[in-house]
Amino acid sequence: MNVSPFRRVAIGAVASLSLALTACSGGSTGSAPELGDKPVTIRATWWGADTRAELTNEAIAAFEKKHPNIKVKGEYKDWGGYWDALATTTAAKDSPDVVQMDELYLASYADRGALYDLGEAEKIVNTSQFDDAALATGQIGGTQYALPIGVGVMSVVVNTDLFKKYGVDLPDDTTWTWDDYARIGKELTDKSGGKIHGVADAPGFDAGSLKYWARQDGGELFGEDGNVSLKPESLADMWKYGLDLISSKASVKASTMVEDQTAGITASSFATGKAAMTGKAYNTQITALQEATGANLKLLQLPRVGDTKANFFKPSMYWAVSSQSKHPAEAAAFVDFMLNDQAAADVLKTERGIPANKEMLQHLQAGLTGSDKAAAEYLNAVTPGKAPVVTPNGGSGIEPMLQRYSQEVYFKKTSPQAAAKAFIKELQAEIDAAG
Missing domain, CATH: 3.40.190.10 (Periplasmic binding protein-like II)
Structure with missing residues (x-):
């Protein structure tokens, strides 16, 4: 039997840790976060191999150049180790500020209030270049807990x-x-x-x-x-x-x-x-x-x-912000940069999938060749239906x-x-x- 990452934590060595998360709150603060100019360090985590890490760190450097007061500490693991580590740090209230999320586990984290409501950061995170069906893949109960990095069909x-x-x-x-x-x-x-x-x-x-x-x-x-x-x-x-x-x-x-x-x-x-x-x-x-x-x-x-x-659109993966983040504005700014900035797109290209952001896809499309070009053209040719309900907890x-x-x-x-x-x-x- 497969268990959710949170249930694995309860069974394992950190069973004594309490998931003292506000149920279904999504880390709501009741007010929009605002970017400041004081020095801030945030953590971002993802799964993947060394190539992804190299590209992501290059994109992080471009983000830090644009936001010199924000430092980003990158962390990555393989698929299996990633979910164990994320469950452990979340249970210990030490989750990274920005997390790479998968559709299979999105509801597990959102339902327990472990993810931040990105709707509160709408002045920071621009979603205008995402199809509604693509945005819906990151919603639970109508709340935008995650944004798709790439999409496939x-x-x-x-x-x-x-x-x-x-x-x-x-x-x-x-x-x-x-x-x-x-x-x-x-x-x-x-x-x-x-x-x-x-x-x-x-x-x-x-x-x-x-x-x-x-x-x-x-x-x-x-x-x-x-x-x-x-x-x-x-x-x-x-x-x-x-x-x-x-x-x-x-x-x-x-x-x-x-x-x-x-x-x-x-x-x-x-x-x-x-x-x-x-x-x-x-x-x-x-x-x-x-x-x-x-x-x-x-x-x-x-x-x-x-x-x-x-x-239907299948998100390759998402970016999400932890509800435990003490710097939700800066975390949201990082998500916005990774999804909406041409500087990030030029570095990451299609490594995490065909961009869900239509403007970034258009920006990259002229330079795509071979199978990447075929994948993008196919995506444009297919008319998906309504987004399926996200896999429940x-x-x-x-x-x-x-x-x-x-x-x-x-x-x-x-x-x-x-x-x-x-x-x-x-x-x-x-x-x-x-x-």
Whole structure:
């Protein structure tokens, strides 16, 4: 069972620390923060590798040049260590002033009052260049607790070299259906004589594909009340479709899908040229896939049902301000600089994803090449629907849970109908337990 970062702290060595946070206050002060000219030091934390740290520190230097009275101490860790450290420092009331936040944990921190209401800093943080749907990805209960750094949208990535090699035409991605997707996948497998498979995966191993299938069926994964609103029949139909892909050999075997999960995106069947299409990628992942395959790749819109706008903005990550910050104005100024200043954009470019700020994207777009350019053009071509409800507190373990049930279905240990009911029940129980 996956637990929220706060619940891990309660279980671990710092169980005695109290999360004495004002519930649902978001660190509200009741008045707008104001920038001063006295020397101030703030801390900013993020997860990522050394390359991200180098670029971020370069952007920090540019910020300090613009705001000479504000010093920023940067801290970074890998993904796993980051959340443990953030939970520990938050529980100890020693959270960094600025935190890089992920969609899976946003509600966990916001619901406990650990994040600052950025609406109070509207005179400092400019949000005019963000789509409403993008801004909504950082809102809990209508309060703007975080701002998306970059955004992505779901896509099908195709290896056009394999399509050409086996004489299969690329589909019209403005009109194709899931039946077309399955048919083309089987055609690729058959024409290659089984040397490759048309499709590298079946839906159900990631939360993004689950959200898409729910939305194209007129539903949502989570409702506005934070509870699971997914219809069991939508989930069961998704798994039935995946079973058909496997049985027809349009896709790789279920065991290969599981191996690909462990191998990671750059060592998957698609990345190694053993399959011609992958249907669970975000547009921003094309760069990593391009480097891994060494092939010509193309982004296609996902098949859809009718005119439903099932696609959605997925924030790559956010910047947020801690409610524990003693310098919310300076922290907000740093967030504003990182998202809205060309000096920061020129340094960071697309390292954290295609910029959610439309003005910064336009500023960078002329200089984008290759896969970055393709990802940006695809983002502009897709019309997302309403932003999905942010993963509620207690729901951060959805992907390993979903993968477990998908494996049971695809290995034919459980029926799609039974697995759908059990998955929804278990996910709701996790949310109830966290509330």
